[in-house]
Amino acid sequence: MSEAWITLATNDNYAQGALVLVHSLRTAGTTRKIHCLISNEVSAPVRKQLEEHFDDVSIVDVFNSNDSDNLRLIERPDLGVTFTKLHCWRLTQYTKCVFLDADTLVLRNADELFTRPDFSAASDIGWPDSFNSGVFVYVPNNETYRQLVDFAVTHGSYDGGDQGLLNDFFSNWRDLPSEHRLPFIYNMTAGAFYTYAAAYKRYGANTKIVHFIGSVKPWHGSAAVHTGEHFQQWQKIYHAHVNHT
Amino acid sequence: MSEAWITLATNDNYAQGALVLVHSLRTAGTTRKIHCLISNEVSAPVRKQLEEHFDDVSIVDVFNSNDSDNLRLIERPDLGVTFTKLHCWRLTQYTKCVFLDADTLVLRNADELFTRPDFSAASDIGWPDSFNSGVFVYVPNNETYRQLVDFAVTHGSYDGGDQGLLNDFFSNWRDLPSEHRLPFIYNMTAGAFYTYAAAYKRYGANTKIVHFIGSVKPWHGSAAVHTGEHFQQWQKIYHAHVNHT
Ligand SMILES: O=c1ccn([C@@H]2O[C@H](COP(=O)(O)OP(=O)(O)O)[C@@H](O)[C@H]2O)c(=O)[nH]1
Ligand SMILES: O=c1ccn([C@@H]2O[C@H](COP(=O)(O)OP(=O)(O)O)[C@@H](O)[C@H]2O)c(=O)[nH]1
Ligand SMILES: [Mn+2]
Ligand SMILES: [Mn+2]
Numbered sequence: 001m002s003e004a005w006i007t008l009a010t011n012d013n014y015a016q017g018a019l020v021l022v023h024s025l026r027t028a029g030t031t032r033k034i035h036c037l038i039s040n041e042v043s044a045p046v047r048k049q050l051e052e053h054f055d056d057v058s059i060v061d062v063f064n065s066n067d068s069d070n071l072r073l074i075e076r077p078d079l080g081v082t083f084t085k086l087h088c089w090r091l092t093q094y095t096k097c098v099f100l101d102a103d104t105l106v107l108r109n110a111d112e113l114f115t116r117p118d119f120s121a122a123s124d125i126g127w128p129d130s131f132n133s134g135v136f137v138y139v140p141n142n143e144t145y146r147q148l149v150d151f152a153v154t155h156g157s158y159d160g161g162d163q164g165l166l167n168d169f170f171s172n173w174r175d176l177p178s179e180h181r182l183p184f185i186y187n188m189t190a191g192a193f194y195t196y197a198a199a200y201k202r203y204g205a206n207t208k209i210v211h212f213i214g215s216v217k218p219w220h221g222s223a224a225v226h227t228g229e230h231f232q233q234w235q236k237i238y239h240a241h242v243n244h245t
Numbered sequence: 246m247s248e249a250w251i252t253l254a255t256n257d258n259y260a261q262g263a264l265v266l267v268h269s270l271r272t273a274g275t276t277r278k279i280h281c282l283i284s285n286e287v288s289a290p291v292r293k294q295l296e297e298h299f300d301d302v303s304i305v306d307v308f309n310s311n312d313s314d315n316l317r318l319i320e321r322p323d324l325g326v327t328f329t330k331l332h333c334w335r336l337t338q339y340t341k342c343v344f345l346d347a348d349t350l351v352l353r354n355a356d357e358l359f360t361r362p363d364f365s366a367a368s369d370i371g372w373p374d375s376f377n378s379g380v381f382v383y384v385p386n387n388e389t390y391r392q393l394v395d396f397a398v399t400h401g402s403y404d405g406g407d408q409g410l411l412n413d414f415f416s417n418w419r420d421l422p423s424e425h426r427l428p429f430i431y432n433m434t435a436g437a438f439y440t441y442a443a444a445y446k447r448y449g450a451n452t453k454i455v456h457f458i459g460s461v462k463p464w465h466g467s468a469a470v471h472t473g474e475h476f477q478q479w480q481k482i483y484h485a486h487v488n489h490t
Contacts, residue, residue: 123373127444129429159443174428178420184374198404199372 003114004033004055004094008085009102011039012046016219017102019242020234022053024106027237031111033094037087049242060087083152085162089138089145101134103212105234110186110208113137119170120180122187124163129174133163134211135187189213190230248359249278249300249339253330254347256284257291261464262347264487265479267298269351272482276356278339282332294487305332328397330407334383334390346379348457350479355431355453358382364415365425367432369408374419378408379456380432434458435475 005025009015018036025034033055038047040059050057088099098113100106113120118139121131138144148169157164167173173180188207210230212218218234250270254260263281270279278300283292285304296302333344343358345351358365363384366376383389393414402409412418418425433452455475457463463479 123368124444125370125373127429127448128368128370128373129448130444158447164443164447174426175423177422181419183419184372198409199369199375202403202409203372203374 001095002033002093003096004035004091004098005030006035006037006088006091006094006097006099007102007104008037008060008088008099009042009050010060010084011041012043013217013219014102015042015046015050016238016242017104017217019049019053020218020237021100021102021104021106023237023241026053028106028109030106030109032098032114035091035094035097037084039084058091060084083149083157083162083165085133086145086148086152089140089148090142091140092142094140096137096139099136099138100209101211103217104134104187105210105212105218105230105237106208107210107230107233108208113182113186116182117179119173120182121170121173122182122184125189130163130167131170131173131181132187132189132211132213133161133166134189134213135182135209136166137182185209187211247278247339248341249280249336249343250275251280251282251333251336251339251342251344252347252349253282253305253333253344254287254295255305255329256286257288258462258464259347260287260291260295261483261487262349262462264294264298265463265482266345266347266349266351268482268486271298273351273354275351275354277343277359280336280339280342282329284329303336305329328394328402328407328410330378331390331393331397331410334385334393335387336385337387339385341382341384344381344383345454346456348462349379349432350455350457350463350475350482351453352455352475352478353453358427358431361427362424364418365427366415366418367427367429370434375408375412376415376418376426377432377434377456377458378406378411379434379458380427380454381411382427430454432456 007018007021009018015038022034035056035058036050036054037060038050038057040061047057085099088097091097096114096118114137116137118137120137121133122135124130124132151169152165155168158168185203185206186209188209189211212234218231219238252263252266254263260283267279267281280301280303281295281299282303282305283295285306287295292302330344333342336342341359341363359382361382363382365382366378367380369375369377396414397410400413403413430448430451431454433454434456457479463476464483
């Protein structure tokens with residue numbers, strides 16, 4: 001039985017997030033493997049840095065035409081970058097995985113996520129009947145991968161990203177038993193919302209995973225749109241362990 | 246068997262919302278009764294207007310010391326206004342109710358809500374493991390009312406309002422079967438959020454009840470913080486049926 005955290009970085013920018021994330025997972029004392037999917041756009045030195053810190057780094061090659069499972073994706077190069085995340089379903093060397101966006105930060109040990117059933121995710125704050133696709137528990141499976149690719153090519157995605165696609169594919173998520181709905185503390189989307197302040201004061205201290213959603217990422221260096229506390233924690237790890245310059 | 250929509254207006258301002266709401270319910274062709282709780286702060290002419298349009302209007306008197314069920318609340322006058330909403334549990338002339346905040350607007354018939362089990366509510370967008378207390382399905386019950394008052398006086402509310410209190414009281418809501426989680430289309434909190442645009446485009450057309458949360462209400466006359474479309478619909482009803490000046 002081998003379980004792993006999976007993240008994805010298709011370029012050197014997102015790789016900065018992945019490097020902070022892997023440090024945060026180590027600090028939190030995870031007992032699970034940590035695996036990074038990259039594309040060949042990641043530069044050699046950054047790839048080396050990733051290889052030093054992750055248990056495994058593997059290249060996702062969306063456009064490899066020798067890969068028959070990928071054939072339908074190859075016919076639709078426009079979907080390439082958006083749906084790279086789907087490749088995590090092919091990591092069948094693991095019996096169960098938790099996918100984490102590269103813009104997440106683990107604040108404390110969250111290994112209990114591996115006891116959650118396939119498929120589990122937390123509500124999205126924009127439309128809470130949907131899940132946010134930045135953190136999810138799943139079982140790798142080549143058949144699921146093929147179905148996802150088929151679905152992607154046939155239906156596209158209502159938001160142009162993996163979140164819209166995955167919500168359409170796992171469209172019964174809302175009505176699954178509650179084990180499939182991860183508590184919000186496992187995907188606490190940083191931001192400022194109406195009832196947020198009081199609820200955050202009440203429940204926020206239990207937060208285990210923060211997610212810096214939106215177009216401004218912590219590696220852009222601005223705390224403007226993210227709550228200072230978690231942004232600062234991200235920056236601290238970044239300057240201590242990732243970028244010493 | 247008698248079922249009813251319940252709303253609350255403790256003053257003439259919120260009564261404007263209640264008047265728009267009752268019109269929207271009639272236009273949507275509800276077959277259920279519509280009942281308004283008011284306090285004695287509502288002026289005589291506004292009260293008359295409410296009585297013309299609601300099936301029933303009743304006065305909630307938090308500070309009536311002849312009311313023994315209320316005794317503990319009376320000892321805590323600071324909780325008075327915040328917890329007036331709890332009085333809806335005393336409307337035992339109805340077998341099932343749907344409470345609607347006075348700042349909600351019914352866009353189309355939503356009578357199917359009465360088939361939902363006690364207690365049902367929709368996720369709050371600020372902390373989606375909590376429910377928003379602007380729309381909920383419940384069964385009036387004097388014992389529940391007493392327990393709620395006891396709980397309120399003993400624990401207070403983490404956000405100072407009924408939402409914090411009700412979430413602590415119905416603390417197992419998140420893990421109840423999915424029938425208890427109302428789809429977001431029954432309490433669509435108007436606003437602008439990250440994933441909102443795409444999800445709204447996808448699901449928004451199904452919206453049945455809009456909720457103008459926050460300190461700026463549609464009767465304040467400014468569309469600044471609310472999506473134009475629903476704000477305009479509110480204004481249209483208001484000027485056609487409530488305030489002809
Ligand atoms: O150019 C990109 C865009 C996205 N991603 C990966 O896909 C995830 C989802 O994208 P993002 O976090 O930017 O979306 P958001 O969470 O803001 O919706 C990222 O965290 C990365 O893991 C990537 O590697 N390269
Ligand atoms: O002074 C007040 C405050 C609130 N309310 C009632 O309590 C509900 C909840 O308050 P509000 O809608 O202002 O809270 P929000 O939905 O913005 O959190 C209102 O819709 C009204 O029905 C009221 O009658 N008088
Ligand atoms: Mn993300
Ligand atoms: Mn309200």
